[in-house]
Amino acid sequence: MDAIPSYLDRAHLGPWEVFLEQVDRVAPHLGDLGYWIETLKHPKRILIVDIPVKMDDGSIRHFEGYRVHHNTSRGPGKGGVRYHQDVTLSEVMALAGWMTIKNAVIGLPFGGAKGGVRVDPRTLTRGELERLTRRYTSEIGVLIGPDKDIPAPDVNTNEQIMAWMMDTYSINQGRTVMGVVTGKPVSLGGSLGRREATGRGVFIVGRSAACKLGLDLAGARVAIQGYGNVGATAARCFAATGAKIVALQDVTGSIHAGDGIDLDALQRWLDGGGALGRFPGATAIANEDFWTVEADILVPAALEGQIDRHNARDIKARLVLEGANGPTTPEADDILTSRGVTLVPDVLTNAGGVTVSYFEWVQDFSSFFWTEQEINERLERILSEAFESVWKAAQEHRVTLRTAAYLLACRRVLEARQLRGIYP
Numbered sequence: 001m002d003a004i005p006s007y008l009d010r011a012h013l014g015p016w017e018v019f020l021e022q023v024d025r026v027a028p029h030l031g032d033l034g035y036w037i038e039t040l041k042h043p044k045r046i047l048i049v050d051i052p053v054k055m056d057d058g059s060i061r062h063f064e065g066y067r068v069h070h071n072t073s074r075g076p077g078k079g080g081v082r083y084h085q086d087v088t089l090s091e092v093m094a095l096a097g098w099m100t101i102k103n104a105v106i107g108l109p110f111g112g113a114k115g116g117v118r119v120d121p122r123t124l125t126r127g128e129l130e131r132l133t134r135r136y137t138s139e140i141g142v143l144i145g146p147d148k149d150i151p152a153p154d155v156n157t158n159e160q161i162m163a164w165m166m167d168t169y170s171i172n173q174g175r176t177v178m179g180v181v182t183g184k185p186v187s188l189g190g191s192l193g194r195r196e197a198t199g200r201g202v203f204i205v206g207r208s209a210a211c212k213l214g215l216d217l218a219g220a221r222v223a224i225q226g227y228g229n230v231g232a233t234a235a236r237c238f239a240a241t242g243a244k245i246v247a248l249q250d251v252t253g254s255i256h257a258g259d260g261i262d263l264d265a266l267q268r269w270l271d272g273g274g275a276l277g278r279f280p281g282a283t284a285i286a287n288e289d290f291w292t293v294e295a296d297i298l299v300p301a302a303l304e305g306q307i308d309r310h311n312a313r314d315i316k317a318r319l320v321l322e323g324a325n326g327p328t329t330p331e332a333d334d335i336l337t338s339r340g341v342t343l344v345p346d347v348l349t350n351a352g353g354v355t356v357s358y359f360e361w362v363q364d365f366s367s368f369f370w371t372e373q374e375i376n377e378r379l380e381r382i383l384s385e386a387f388e389s390v391w392k393a394a395q396e397h398r399v400t401l402r403t404a405a406y407l408l409a410c411r412r413v414l415e416a417r418q419l420r421g422i423y424p
């Protein structure tokens with residue numbers, strides 16, 4: 001069956017093509033459930049919205065926004081909102097698909113969704129950003145809700161944006177609806193530990209993987225692309241166990257220090273307005289050289305499509321932990337596998353964020369809040385168990401960890417699809 005919808009450009013399918021290929025790779029392992037596989041290749045619903053914003057200078061600018069429900073067989077949609085000038089529908093579709101898989105791998109009672117706005121938020125004032133966020137929330141209001149679809153932060157969105165989204169939705173509903181978004185400030189029904197959850201999860205999963213490989217984290221060399229919410233937290237967790245952060249890259253450039261970068265000094269530099277790429281405590285290197293630094297662990301934690309056929313052959317790390325969503329192309333996946341590099345896929349590695357988002361959603365429903373220790377213990381248990389199941393499935397079926405994760409997830413999603421049946 002032709003899975004390419006008419007609204008995408010066949011010549012430039014973008015990240016959605018990567019998702020389709022990942023689904024195709026698991027299809028032969030699904031047995032009778034393969035009957036339902038097309039379900040995963042067709043997003044359930046897509047909303048494209050126009051967001052007019054009155055700018056501070058009195059002019060009006062229009063921004064394009066999306067919200068995609070990929071699959072809701074296992075529960076309401078769940079997935080972040082990305083603000084980026086290059087966001088495309090294909091990208092948001094793929095990100096929504098990855099959320100379906102991620103929620104199912106972890107066993108959370110959610111389907112997959114994602115949203116995005118084509119905007120570079122750094123070019124907006126705070127007032128413009130608030131108006132954009134409120135109008136976007138209002139426009140996608142028909143799709144979201146605590147039992148329908150629950151957005152959360154992603155690239156370039158944060159707790160403040162979630163607070164504006166919650167407030168806008170609540171005003172339109174005429175009552176306060178805490179559970180409509182997660183990743184909110186703690187004072188507005190957010191959860192302790194949510195901000196650090198994704199990076200912490202990268203570390204928890206990475207530690208389990210390192211243990212399987214006999215790789216001692218004390219003294220291990222770690223390179224991280226992206227020093228935002230995910231990358232910076234993961235860096236701190238690895239450093240706290242004695243690993244050395246030998247290379248970092250963000251939009252401002254790449255830096256290297258064979259003995260390890262002093263993260264406290266870096267933070268002081270960033271807090272003072274310095275750019276990571278110009279941090280005086282490390283050596284600036286070319287962005288392409290970042291991928292080939294001598295390291296044991298590589299953590300892509302920025303955007304998709306970063307590890308491709310051009311750099312996959314030269315990566316020195318034994319272990320790749322996908323902190324970002326979709327950072328590795330299928331071609332690069334094959335190259336890394338053939339070179340014996342262990343790659344732990346995004347749908348497992350970065351699932352800590354949505355796991356604590358799930359805790360936040362549950363806490364909001366009962367208005368009863370857990371301690372940070374409870375949050376972190378539950379996070380640790382859920383991710384460690386999920387890692388063990390994926391590792392076991394990979395051994396049993398002799399497939400990569402990505403295909404093993406898809407195998408477990410697709411079975412759960414398609415079983416739900418089969419039990420619910422097709423209406424009418």
Ligand SMILES: NC(=O)c1ccc[n+]([C@@H]2O[C@H](COP(=O)([O-])OP(=O)(O)OC[C@H]3O[C@@H](n4cnc5c(N)ncnc54)[C@H](O)[C@@H]3O)[C@@H](O)[C@H]2O)c1
Pocket residue numbers: 153154155156157198225226227228229230231249250251252301302303304323324325350351353354
């Ligand atoms: N925040 C979460 O809870 C969460 C959860 C799951 C997955 N993710 C994924 O993790 C990734 C990072 O998200 P985040 O929340 O940390 O975003 P963020 O906006 O906090 O940070 C993004 C980082 O990536 C860097 N970056 C952006 N473009 C780059 C480029 N072209 N080259 C090098 N560096 C670049 C930025 O400078 C920044 O340091 C994304 O793929 C996101 O989908 C985030």
